[in-house]
Amino acid sequence: MPTASASGSAWGRALALAALASAPLGAQTRPPSWAERVRATETPEVRRRVLAVNVGGTAALTLGRSAVEGEVHDLGDGARALAWGAVAGAGFYAAKRISGEGQPALALGVAALAGSLAENAATGGGPFGHLRVPLGLVDLRVRTPFATRSDGPALGVEMDPLVLGASVALPLWGAKPRLRRGVAVFETDDLGGGPRYRRQGRTVGRVVVIEADAPPHVLAHETIHRIQALQASAVTPGGTVGAFAPDARPTAAGGGVTFDVRTEWFYALNATLWTALVDYLDRWPEVEARALDEPPRP
Numbered sequence: 001m002p003t004a005s006a007s008g009s010a011w012g013r014a015l016a017l018a019a020l021a022s023a024p025l026g027a028q029t030r031p032p033s034w035a036e037r038v039r040a041t042e043t044p045e046v047r048r049r050v051l052a053v054n055v056g057g058t059a060a061l062t063l064g065r066s067a068v069e070g071e072v073h074d075l076g077d078g079a080r081a082l083a084w085g086a087v088a089g090a091g092f093y094a095a096k097r098i099s100g101e102g103q104p105a106l107a108l109g110v111a112a113l114a115g116s117l118a119e120n121a122a123t124g125g126g127p128f129g130h131l132r133v134p135l136g137l138v139d140l141r142v143r144t145p146f147a148t149r150s151d152g153p154a155l156g157v158e159m160d161p162l163v164l165g166a167s168v169a170l171p172l173w174g175a176k177p178r179l180r181r182g183v184a185v186f187e188t189d190d191l192g193g194g195p196r197y198r199r200q201g202r203t204v205g206r207v208v209v210i211e212a213d214a215p216p217h218v219l220a221h222e223t224i225h226r227i228q229a230l231q232a233s234a235v236t237p238g239g240t241v242g243a244f245a246p247d248a249r250p251t252a253a254g255g256g257v258t259f260d261v262r263t264e265w266f267y268a269l270n271a272t273l274w275t276a277l278v279d280y281l282d283r284w285p286e287v288e289a290r291a292l293d294e295p296p297r298p
């Protein structure tokens, strides 16, 4: 029938037009591949964003911790916490870059210094009043001659229950404690992972597990995650569950040796929320680690 055929060709034309119109649209809205999404976060723009987030975020969180710890009494206190927090944030960014440049041990040293600045600014007593010295299973918090307060401990010995627990549990599962480029890690043969993205390293808090044959950038990547845990720790209010024997060995400068257990609740909360709410590739800690875990390409 002529009418049917005319109507049929009208439909055909409409379909052809729709197909033509939707072709570029389809090309634009096609979901990017895994590799494309990874490449999209390895650009100078993302690096600048990472720097801004480290500086701004650490400044804001240092001020926040300072307020919670009751150290903000006037505008000057707030400005000092913000300023030293920003300096610490730049230090954390530098540490992550240094890890990506292939010097993870130096990176952890710089991160410990940045962490000391942030926590000193947040807890009062002068930006260089205490120095955090990570010693594997424990951290020392050593009072320096720059401390502006004579109260508080001269030496703090802090334990992270996760590090202690992992040091006992992981060897039982066959992971061996090793030094890799000066960094303490647990080495294992196979961490599993999917076909798209073979997982060769895993970091929870400050505990790094790595495959024995993982290429160098995996250690750089996991060290960046470990620096993120240090960073979260430095701005965690009420970070320790309390001092044991604060006056056990009073020193001439006042205070004594304390033994603390760190809670790291802020890191745990942050990591849980990112994991629960955001797709793996889009989680900020992953974006940051991917953006910085290798030297920039020419």
Ligand SMILES: [Zn+2]
Pocket: 221, 225, 285, 286, 289
């Ligand atoms: Zn990662």
